[in-house]
Ligand SMILES: [Zn+2]
């Protein structure tokens with residue numbers, strides 16, 4: 536063969552060099568299946584590929600790329616916000632975006648709940664787990680088979696409590712030292728304890744086979760959502776969900792939303808809240824809805840044949856998910872209303888209440904408010920601080936006046952206004968010469984009176 540007619544220009548045309556990525560374009564494990572990897576696990580393994588600590592990678596490579604997010608102090612990120620990374624909130628969005636940019640990949644959102652954001656609220660009770668949890672046997676199996684150990688996305692959901700493959704409960708404590716694990720460990724070894732370096736996966740323990748049908752169904756439903764992530768990302772909209780609900784209302788409850796709500800065991804207004812007010816259901820509520828309908832999430836949303844012959848009748852014996860999980864009854868707080876209230880407080884120069892007072896009145900937490908309304912919260916705190924400062928100055932002025940008057944009075948009565956006498960006179964007013972501004976005023980007054 537003769538290559539003489541191949542020129543450099545030809546090669547340039549034919550060899551397309553893909554753009555270089557800042558970080559290694561590591562592939563997430565199991566994408567598109569029910570055992571897909573979660574974003575947190577992916578980031579830990581990515582740090583491992585670069586031989587650095589996951590915390591260092593996040594603070595040096597990821598956080599600096601994020602607008603608004605890098606203002607969050609790192610300690611707060613690790614204690615409060617890391618758990619929302621696999622949800623649908625703003626941290627999930629920023630982390631996915633930045634990770635995709637740095638690795639030149641386009642499938643990172645599938646390691647989070649983002650494909651389902653149209654119907655899953657951003658932060659809500661009952662969505663993500665408080666501490667990392669894992670199936671001991673899955674991790675042990677990864678190790679024994681020589682595959683890369685990793686944390687499944689499904690494990691990150693609070694309600695995913697049973698591993699369907701091994702029929703065991705997930706655990707969230709190290710089997711050796713009993714400690715909860717941080718979301719991002721100091722070292723990039725994913726299946727060892729952050730504190731004692733023991734293996735998190737063990738096979739030895741014999742456990743009873745789980746026969747809690749509802750827990751197993753919940754795990755199945757979450758696996759169903761994870762494995763349909765791609766379809767959800769491409770197709771799912773809030774409109775579509777409301778359409779499905781409306782067709783159920785028409786088919787089974789003659790168009791009465793309240794009746795369908797009651798048939799399914801929800802409060803009377805639930806369907807109207809979802810359909811008319813267009814609120815997203817809480818995650819446990821959504822799963823409960825699917826459970827009551829006897830359909831997996833993907834069947835409810837993506838099967839185009841209209842649901843036929845469902846045995847829809849209120850089943851009083853059924854355990855509600857809120858019996859597994861306390862806070863399910865809460866609706867996601869109406870953010871627009873909260874925003875208006877906070878804005879009102881910000882614009883009212885006379886309203887100098889502290890953020891703590893305001894969170895108590897709104898029955899919310901500080902974490903929630905500063906997560907969603909950082910600017911307003913900062914302004915409220917600042918106004919409160921300034922008002923305290925103003926009040927302090929005002930009080931000092933009054934005290935100074937008072938000390939001066941007392942000193943003059945004693946002088947007028949022909950008594951020497953000594954430290955002791957003045958101190959005694961101002962004590963009932965909760966003042967003391969130990970305070971610098973009071974002592975200074977007393978001295979200055981004595982000087983003015985020529986003592
Ligand atoms: Zn397992």
Ligand SMILES: [Zn+2]
Nearest residue numbers: 709712728731
């Ligand atoms: Zn340990």
